[in-house]
Amino acid sequence: xxxxxxxxxxxxxxxxxxxxxxxxxxxxxxxxxxxxxxxxxxxxxxxxxxxxxxxxxxxxxxxxxxxxxxxxxxxxxxxxxxxxxxxxxxxxxxxxxxxxxxxxxxxxxxxxxxxxxxxxxxxxxxxxxxxxxxxxxxxxxxxxxxxxxxxxxxx
Numbered sequence: 001x002x003x004x005x006x007x008x009x010x011x012x013x014x015x016x017x018x019x020x021x022x023x024x025x026x027x028x029x030x031x032x033x034x035x036x037x038x039x040x041x042x043x044x045x046x047x048x049x050x051x052x053x054x055x056x057x058x059x060x061x062x063x064x065x066x067x068x069x070x071x072x073x074x075x076x077x078x079x080x081x082x083x084x085x086x087x088x089x090x091x092x093x094x095x096x097x098x099x100x101x102x103x104x105x106x107x108x109x110x111x112x113x114x115x116x117x118x119x120x121x122x123x124x125x126x127x128x129x130x131x132x133x134x135x136x137x138x139x140x141x142x143x144x145x146x147x148x149x150x151x152x153x154x155x
Contacts, residue, residue, distance in 0.1 A: 003061070004105050005051045007069060007092035014046035015082045021046065023081060024072060031071050037064060040102065043112040050109045052097065065092050 009015055016024055021044040028051065032039035037059070042051035055064060069088045076086040097105050 001055045002097040002099065002102055002105075003053055003055050004095040004097050004109075005053060005065070005068075005092060006048060006095075007065070008048040008089045010087040010089045012047045012089065015086060016044050017046045020081045023079075024049075024076060027075050028068060028072055031075075032068065035067055037067075041106045041109050043109045045112055050112060052102070052105050052109055061094055065094075 025042055025044045028042050028044070028049070029039055032051075032053065036056050038054040038056075040052045040054070042049060051068075053064070055061060069092070073086055073088050076082065
């Protein structure tokens with residue numbers, strides 16, 4: 001089952017930039033392969049990650065996400081890639097992808113840098129939720145994402 005995964009840094013802090021983002025991306029790819037998870041592509045933005053994976057039949061979604069988020073946050077801290085302690089935010093988005101859409105979603109993920117010049121993460125995530133017919137919950141995490149996005153946008 002192909003799944004488009006999206007998860008964010010704690011409090012949506014823009015901590016993963018430049019070379020750090022590239023290192024985290026490589027770690028995620030290598031770690032996924034070592035754990036038997038086929039990760040077709042990932043893109044590490046400053047404050048969130050997109051990945052396209054084929055969920056192994058031997059693993060639940062929750063198990064896979066615990067592995068990816070847990071190991072990567074541990075690795076980031078162990079290698080002191082950012083000042084202070086790093087952590088991922090609570091939760092994640094997991095959106096099923098039909099086999100016929102794998103190439104389109106992979107292209108979308110590859111073009112993240114360009115894409116986020118036009119749309120904030122909060123707006124993007126709301127669009128995913130609506131596109132998949134899910135209910136958008138206006139909780140603290142969403143308000144944090146929107147507040148952080150406004151704070152980074154010059155008036």
